[in-house]
Amino acid sequence: MGERGFATSEFEARLARAQAMMAAHDLDALFLTTEPEVRYFTGYLTRFWASPTRPWFLIVPARGKPIAVIPGIGAALMAQTWVEDIRTWSAPDLQDDGVSLLAETLREVVPRAGRIGLPDGHETHLRMPLADLERVRSALEGRRIVGDAGIIRALRMVKSPAEIMKIETACAIAARAFARVAEFAREGAALDRVFRQFQMTCLGEGADWVPYLAGGAEQGGYTDVISPAREIPLVSGDVLMLDTGLVWDGYFCDYDRNWSVGVPAPVVATGFAQLVEASDAAFGIARPGATAADLFHAMQEVLARNGETTDAGRLGHGLGMSLTEWPSLIPSDHTVLEVGMVLTLEPGIALGDRILVHEEDIVITESGARYLSPHLGPELAVI
Amino acid sequence: MGERGFATSEFEARLARAQAMMAAHDLDALFLTTEPEVRYFTGYLTRFWASPTRPWFLIVPARGKPIAVIPGIGAALMAQTWVEDIRTWSAPDLQDDGVSLLAETLREVVPRAGRIGLPDGHETHLRMPLADLERVRSALEGRRIVGDAGIIRALRMVKSPAEIMKIETACAIAARAFARVAEFAREGAALDRVFRQFQMTCLGEGADWVPYLAGGAEQGGYTDVISPAREIPLVSGDVLMLDTGLVWDGYFCDYDRNWSVGVPAPVVATGFAQLVEASDAAFGIARPGATAADLFHAMQEVLARNGETTDAGRLGHGLGMSLTEWPSLIPSDHTVLEVGMVLTLEPGIALGDRILVHEEDIVITESGARYLSPHLGPELAVI
Numbered sequence: 001m002g003e004r005g006f007a008t009s010e011f012e013a014r015l016a017r018a019q020a021m022m023a024a025h026d027l028d029a030l031f032l033t034t035e036p037e038v039r040y041f042t043g044y045l046t047r048f049w050a051s052p053t054r055p056w057f058l059i060v061p062a063r064g065k066p067i068a069v070i071p072g073i074g075a076a077l078m079a080q081t082w083v084e085d086i087r088t089w090s091a092p093d094l095q096d097d098g099v100s101l102l103a104e105t106l107r108e109v110v111p112r113a114g115r116i117g118l119p120d121g122h123e124t125h126l127r128m129p130l131a132d133l134e135r136v137r138s139a140l141e142g143r144r145i146v147g148d149a150g151i152i153r154a155l156r157m158v159k160s161p162a163e164i165m166k167i168e169t170a171c172a173i174a175a176r177a178f179a180r181v182a183e184f185a186r187e188g189a190a191l192d193r194v195f196r197q198f199q200m201t202c203l204g205e206g207a208d209w210v211p212y213l214a215g216g217a218e219q220g221g222y223t224d225v226i227s228p229a230r231e232i233p234l235v236s237g238d239v240l241m242l243d244t245g246l247v248w249d250g251y252f253c254d255y256d257r258n259w260s261v262g263v264p265a266p267v268v269a270t271g272f273a274q275l276v277e278a279s280d281a282a283f284g285i286a287r288p289g290a291t292a293a294d295l296f297h298a299m300q301e302v303l304a305r306n307g308e309t310t311d312a313g314r315l316g317h318g319l320g321m322s323l324t325e326w327p328s329l330i331p332s333d334h335t336v337l338e339v340g341m342v343l344t345l346e347p348g349i350a351l352g353d354r355i356l357v358h359e360e361d362i363v364i365t366e367s368g369a370r371y372l373s374p375h376l377g378p379e380l381a382v383i
Numbered sequence: 384m385g386e387r388g389f390a391t392s393e394f395e396a397r398l399a400r401a402q403a404m405m406a407a408h409d410l411d412a413l414f415l416t417t418e419p420e421v422r423y424f425t426g427y428l429t430r431f432w433a434s435p436t437r438p439w440f441l442i443v444p445a446r447g448k449p450i451a452v453i454p455g456i457g458a459a460l461m462a463q464t465w466v467e468d469i470r471t472w473s474a475p476d477l478q479d480d481g482v483s484l485l486a487e488t489l490r491e492v493v494p495r496a497g498r499i500g501l502p503d504g505h506e507t508h509l510r511m512p513l514a515d516l517e518r519v520r521s522a523l524e525g526r527r528i529v530g531d532a533g534i535i536r537a538l539r540m541v542k543s544p545a546e547i548m549k550i551e552t553a554c555a556i557a558a559r560a561f562a563r564v565a566e567f568a569r570e571g572a573a574l575d576r577v578f579r580q581f582q583m584t585c586l587g588e589g590a591d592w593v594p595y596l597a598g599g600a601e602q603g604g605y606t607d608v609i610s611p612a613r614e615i616p617l618v619s620g621d622v623l624m625l626d627t628g629l630v631w632d633g634y635f636c637d638y639d640r641n642w643s644v645g646v647p648a649p650v651v652a653t654g655f656a657q658l659v660e661a662s663d664a665a666f667g668i669a670r671p672g673a674t675a676a677d678l679f680h681a682m683q684e685v686l687a688r689n690g691e692t693t694d695a696g697r698l699g700h701g702l703g704m705s706l707t708e709w710p711s712l713i714p715s716d717h718t719v720l721e722v723g724m725v726l727t728l729e730p731g732i733a734l735g736d737r738i739l740v741h742e743e744d745i746v747i748t749e750s751g752a753r754y755l756s757p758h759l760g761p762e763l764a765v766i
Contacts, residue, residue: 004614048609050595050628051707053506053700072694076607090696092711094505120513122477123436130503131530147514192591199592200583208575208611209582210592212433224459226431228591231387245433311455313473317436324434328475 002165004249006043008082010162014041017155018060025149028114029106030060033127036321037119037152041066042081045250047209048074054091055128057102061109069102099132103139110143117148123326124152157318157326158340164363164372166251167320167342169206171361171372174244176205178257182383185240187261188233191217194240195229202246212245212323215256220268221354225256225312236262240383241357245323254319254344255359255373259383271307271351273378275358278302278347282316282329283362286343286369292327292335299329299347307349310357316346319361337364342372385548387632389426391465393545397424400538401443408532411497412489413443416510419704420502420535424449425464428633430592431457437474438511440485444492452485482515486522493526500531506709507535540701540709541723547746547755549634550703550725552589554744554755557627559588561640565766568623570644571616574600577623578612585629595628595706598639603651604737608639608695619645623766626742628706637702637727638742638756642766654690654734656761658741661685661730665699665712666745669726669752675710675718682712682730690732693740699729702744720747725755 018041022030032038035049038058049056057069068074068083071091078086089101110116118126126133137145159167177198184197194217199210215229216222217240225243234240243256258272278299285298299315318325319342327335329343337343341364348357361372401424405413415421418432421441432439440452451457451466454474461469472484493499501509509516520528542550560581567580577600582593598612599605600623608626617623626639641655661682668681682698701708702725710718712726720726724747731740744755 045611046609047595047597047611052508052705053707053711054696071696073607073609073696075694077610088694090694092505092696092713094711094713094715097505118513122475122480122512124512125435125508125510126513127508129505129507130501130509196586196590200586203579203583203586207579209596211594212430213592214430224456226429226456227460228428228430311458311471311473313437313454313456313475322435324436328436328477330475330477332477 002169006162010160011041011043011082013160014155015060015065018151019062021151021154022062022117025117025151026115027117027149028062028110029116030148030151031106031116031118031145032058032060034125036156039250039321040156042068042078042083044078044081046077055098055132057098059105059109067105067109069098069105071098097132099135099139103136106140106143112142114143116143116145117151118145119152120147121150121153153326156320158338159320159342160340163251163320164340164342166249167253167361168372170246170248170251170253171255173202173206173248174246174253174255175374177201178242181242181257181259185234185259185383187236190231190233192229192231194234198242198244202244206248207246208248210244210246213242215240215242217241218354220265221351221356223354225355225357234261237265239264239268239356243359251321252319252323253361253373254323255361256357257381258356258358259381261383263382264380267351268356269380271349271356272358272380274302274305274307275347275349275356276376276378279345279358279360282345283369286337286362286364288337288339288364288366290337292329292333292337293331295345296329296331299345303347303349307351310348310350310355312346312348312357315348316344318343339364339366385552389545393543394424394426394465396543397538398443398448401534402445404534404537405445405500408500408534409498410500410532411445411493412499413531413534414489414499414501414528415441415443417508419539422633422704423539425451425461425466427461427464429460438481438515440481442488442492450488450492452481452488454481480515482518482522486519489523489526495525497526499526499528500534501528502535503530504533504536536709539703541721542703542725543723546634546703547723547725549632550636550744551755553629553631553634553636554638556585556589556631557629557636557638558757560584561625564625564640564642568617568642568766570619573614573616575612575614577617581625581627585627589631590629591631593627593629596625598623598625600624600644601737603648604734604739606737608738608740617644620648622647622651622739624740634704635702635706636744636756637706638744639740640764641739641741642764644766646765647763650734651739652763654732654739655741655763657685657688657690658730658732658739659759659761662728662741662743665728666752669720669745669747671720671722671747671749673720675712675716675720676714678728679712679714682728686730686732690734693731693733693738695729695731695740698731699727701726722747722749
C-alpha cells in the first residue's frame with residue numbers, strides 16, 4: 001500500500017490547472033457543493049457526507065487558495081487540510097443555512113458583474129437546497145452564477161500518479177478479496193450471506209469502506225447487475241457475479257468477477273470468453289489519441305458477432321473519487337483518451353433472459369493501457 | 384429480524400397521504416430525484432445510487448400510482464416493485480439524458496398551468512444536472528415547477544410500524560456489534576484496524592451494509608466526530624468512540640458508544656455521566672405534543688451546568704431511510720413530536736480541547752418514548 005493523503009504540491013497543481021481554465025473561460029470563481037468536488041481541491045476526506053442535512057461550500061477564486069464555507073462541525077477536520085480560509089456557521093440553521101456567509105464570500109472574491117462557475121452538466125448535481133441557491137443568486141448584487149464550462153470534468157478525468165496509486169491499491173485489495181470468494185461462496189450458501197462475507201473480506205484485506213457491492217446469481221447468468229442480494233442459496237448452474245466499488249484513501253476500484261457454480265453450460269462458457277475477448281480488444285487499442293467511442297466499438301464488434309446487448313447503456317466508464325466518472329464508453333462520447341485516464345472496460349451480453357457482465361480497470365499510459373485489476377483469461381472460474 | 388420489504392398496502396397508504404397533501408397545496412404532481420424520495424414511494428432498493436452518472440425520476444401524480452422515468456439499467460429491478468408505469472431511456476445519453484421523456488410524462492399527467500412540486504427546502508437537493516432542470520422547465524408548456532410545500536418532509540418524518548421495525552432491527556445489529564468491540568479494541572490496537580474490524584463485525588451480525596462509521600480515540604476525549612480513522616494505536620487514557628449508521632433493508636440506525644481505555648480520568652467519567660443524564664432528561668419528556676426544541680432544552684439544561692458545548696450545531700435529529708433526517712434538536716425547530724417519529728438524542732460536551740458525544744435512538748409512542756438502542760447507564764465502559 002502507498003502513502004495516505006497527498007503532498008500539498010498535488011493540490012497546488014490542481015488549483016493552478018483550474019485557475020488557468022477559469023481564466024480561459026472568463027470565470028471569476030468556481031462554486032462547488034459535492035463531496036468529490038470539495039475533496040478534489042482540499043483533500044477533505046470524511047464519511048460525514050452520508051448525512052444529507054448540512055450543505056458544504058467551497059469557493060475556488062481566480063487567484064489564491066480555495067475558501068471553505070462550511071458547518072462548524074467540519075472546522076477541525078478542514079483545518080488539517082492545506083485550506084487556510086475556513087468560514088463556518090452553526091448548521092443546521094433553519095433561517096439561514098450558510099446562505100448569507102456564502103453570498104458574502106462570493107461578493108468578496110468575485111468582482112461586480114463577475115461570473116461564478118457552478119457545475120451543471122452531465123454527471124453533476126447541486127448538493128444544497130434549490131431554494132437556497134435562489135437566495136444566494138439574489139444576494140450577489142450583479143454577479144452571475146453560470147455553468148462551470150466543464151472544468152471540473154476535464155480536471156478530474158485525468159488522474160495524477162498519486163491518484164492512480166490509490167486506485168491501484170483499491171484494485172489490489174479487491175483482487176485479494178475476489179481470490180478468497182471460493183472460501184465462502186459454495187453451492188448451498190445464500191447469496192445475501194455471500195454478499196456480507198465478501199464485504200467483510202474486502203475490509204479484512206484492507207478496504208477502508210465498501211460503498212458499493214452489487215451482483216447476482218441465477219441459472220446461466222443474472223437478471224440485472226444492480227439488485228441487492230436475495231436470501232436464495234447458490235445452486236449448480238448458477239453464475240455468481242460480484243461487482244464491488246471499495247475505497248482506499250478516498251479512491252474507488254470498480255470491477256467484477258464471475259464464477260460458475262459447477263461446470264458451466266457451453267453457452268455460458270462461450271459467452272464469458274466472448275466478454276473477455278471484447279475487453280481485450282478495447283484494451284488493445286486503448287492509448288492516448290483513441291476515443292471513448294473507439295473503445296466502445298472495439299468491444300461492440302466482438303459482442304455483436306453473436307449475443308444481444310444488455311440495458312446497461314454503456315460498455316465502461318471512468319472512475320476515481322467516485323464509483324463512476326466521465327467519460328462513458330458509448331458511440332456518442334468522443335472524449336480523446338489521455339495519459340492518466342482511468343477507465344473500466346465493462347462488456348455485457350444477453351443470453352436469453354439472463355445477462356453476463358465482465359469488468360476490468362485500466363489506466364492510459366504513454367505506450368498504451370495498463371491493467372489495474374488482474375487481467376482475466378477467457379476461462380470462467382468454477383466454484 | 385423481521386420481514387424484508389413492505390406490503391403493497393404500505394405504499395398505498397404513503398401515496399394516499401401524499402395525494403391528500405398535494406390536493407391541499409394545489410399540486411398536480413410531485414417530481415422526485417433522490418434515492419430516499421424514490422424509494423419512499425416505490426420500495427426501489429439498490430446501492431446503484433452510488434454511481435452519480437445517471438439521473439432517476441419519479442412522478443407522483445394527483446391521482447393514480449407513481450410513474451418511474453428511469454435509465455434502462457434499472458427497469459428489471461423497478462418491475463419487481465408495485466410500480467406499473469415504468470418508462471426508460473438508454474442512459475447515459477449525452478444529448479438528452481431523460482429530459483424529453485421526463486417532460487413528456489409531466490405534460491401528460493399535469494394539466495396546462497398546473498403546478499409540479501419539487502422538494503427544495505432544508506435537507507433536500509436535486510439529483511440531476513441543473514442545466515437539465517432548466518431544459519425540463521422550458522419544455523413544460525405553461526406548467527410550473529414549484530416547491531413541494533414540505534410534503535416529503537412531513538411524510539417521511541413519521542414512520543410506520545413496519546419502518547420502525549426495520550430501524551429497530553438495524554439498532555439491534557449495531558448493539559450486538561458494539562457488544563463485541565472489546566474483543567478487538569485493546570490498548571495497542573490501531574484505530575484504523577478497529578474501524579475495519581467493527582465494520583466487519585456489523586456485517587457479521589447481520590448488517591446489509593455499513594454506509595457510515597465515524598469516531599475517534601484521543602486522550603480524554605476526541606477532537607471531532609466526523610474524521611476517518613488514523614493509524615494510531617489506542618493508549619491508556621484514550622476515550623474511544625464509534626458512531627455507526629448501518630443499514631438493514633434500507634433503514635439506518637445511528638448511535639454511538641464510548642469506551643475508556645483503562646480507568647477513565649474523573650473529569651471524563653463525570654462528563655460521560657452528564658451526557659447520559661442529558662439524554663435521559665430528553666427521553667423523559669419525549670412524547671406526542673413535545674417539540675424538538677423542548678428536547679434540545681432538556682438536554683442543554685443538564686449540559687450547561689458545567690462544560691461547554693461542541694460545534695455539532697444540534698443535540699439530535701431524525702433518522703430512517705437516511706442517516707439523518709428532520710427534525711433537528713435545536714432551539715429554533717418547533718416541530719411537534721408525533722407517534723412514529725424516530726429520533727436520536729445526541730448530547731455532546733467539550734472538555735478542554737476534546738469533546739465527548741453520546742447518542743441513543745428512540746421512537747415516539749402514545750405513552751412517551753421507547754429506546755431503539757439499548758439504553759446506557761451513566762458508567763463509562765472500560766476496555
